[in-house]
Amino acid sequence: MSNIDETRKFIPVRIAVLTVSDTRQADDDRSGDTLAARIEGAGHILAARAIVRDERAAIAKRLRDWCEDAGIDAIISTGGTGLTGRDVTVEAHRDVYEKEIDAFGTVFTHVSMAKIGTSAVQSRATAGVARGTYLFALPGSPGACKDAWDDILSLQLDYRHRPCNFVEIMPRLDEHQRRK
Template sequence: MGHCSTTEFTPLNIAVLTLSDSRDLSQDTSGQFLQDALQQAGHQLVDRKLIKDDKYLIRSVISQWVADDNVQVILTTGGTGFTVRDNTPESVKPLFDREIEGFGELFRHITYTELGTSTVQSRALGGFANQTAIFCLPGSTGACRTGWNKIIKEQLDATHRPCNFVMHVKQV
């Protein structure tokens, strides 16, 4: 793995995308949780959007952020389940240069203790595109809390040992 942590916390520029056909920003408790959590951890919110769960809209917004030199991390919430309207994995996976298989695996392992076998219906995923880390979480606020507190927060902390993702994101 090599040496991939530093002694100093590095604030990252993070964008939050909520995918919902039924909610607006005022009802977006999951997106609000992610915004509050990343800011409390010392990171910067650089953009936040709520769009319909549409494959091409999702790809458009994420592609714009991936191409933006100022966006280092993208967090999405929603669209990772098994209904016909859950399009996040199909939308985002083709954009990845490299998938973070362990993110989805670990997320499902952790949520198994809360949901039992129903966690197999979670298609949470992560990956990198143009040195931008992308983590796609389920739409429930509880799932966002689990994903942030138990995985993402540490992996976006440059001081976390033995390693974290900070050295892999684009430098701004």
């Protein structure tokens, strides 16, 4: 069950978009454009946007750098979640995660099954948390980005979503680091 509690005030989330591709440029980054439009359309802040090549170290470095940026609450990457040799986004994300959000991939697969049937098994969408920042790795197609945003992220990144959401626990994501 998902619903929006209109008695709660909307809290904009500062979200960075990272496109992982050996071929995309800013002028033809349809997946990044899809995410940016939905982020801003929902009232959130597009905090940063970049494109990096399908190189594990480069992807992990960008994720780490953005996790260190106090102006970024969440990172959504698109691309590199498939099964081919150049698809290393999932591995780069896991290099950065402190905790993985295991159910994200399962829920994404469920959403995808309704749209593309058993082809959904080819995606390795994943999510996690690092340094108080949410990280989400989505496939590189605009359709997959739309589905993930519309059916999962738009709800979980909305403080008004009930019965629970990612935003309400944001202040506690890095509490273990503050206890020192």
